[in-house]
Amino acid sequence: MTSQRYVHDILQPHVLPLMQRVPGATFQQNNARPHTARMSQACLRTVTTLPWPARSPDLSPIEHIWDRLGQRIGHPTSWNELEARLQQILNEMSQNVMQNLYASMPDHIASCIRARRGSTGY
Numbered sequence: 001m002t003s004q005r006y007v008h009d010i011l012q013p014h015v016l017p018l019m020q021r022v023p024g025a026t027f028q029q030n031n032a033r034p035h036t037a038r039m040s041q042a043c044l045r046t047v048t049t050l051p052w053p054a055r056s057p058d059l060s061p062i063e064h065i066w067d068r069l070g071q072r073i074g075h076p077t078s079w080n081e082l083e084a085r086l087q088q089i090l091n092e093m094s095q096n097v098m099q100n101l102y103a104s105m106p107d108h109i110a111s112c113i114r115a116r117r118g119s120t121g122y
Contacts, residue, residue, distance in 0.1 A: 003037030011043045019047045026050050030058055057112050057120065061101035068093065 019025055028050040029035040072089050076082040111120040 001034050003034040003039045006034035006037075007039050007043045011040065016043070016047070024048075028052070031056075059105065059108050059112065061098075061105065064101050065093075065098070068097075 015027060019027060026048045027044065030052050031054060034040060069086060069089055073082070073085055076085055108120075114120075
């Protein structure tokens with residue numbers, strides 16, 4: 001994804017309106033190139049963002065959910081088809097999957113601490 005697409009397709013139509021409706025909210029994103037581009041940063045100048053340290057591991061369990069969605073989504077040809085497929089996949093996903101990801105967080109954190117900025121098995 002390019003920074004231009006990130007700004008025009010995600011930030012402007014979705015993130016900015018949401019952030020305006022939720023006073024005191026903080027927006028979080030990682031250091032992916034579209035997120036750190038000048039264009040993206042300029043778009044978010046009125047939004048409180050959570051700083052993301054360089055080389056910081058992404059410990060969010062949602063990343064594993066995104067991976068599962070990406071593996072099963074296929075190639076939808078419209079927004080409606082994309083939305084329907086995402087909803088179907090999420091509905092079919094076992095609650096145990098999400099609970100197990102959440103329960104694995106202490107091990108992930110301990111692994112990062114032991115690795116001292118090195119690679120982990122996660």
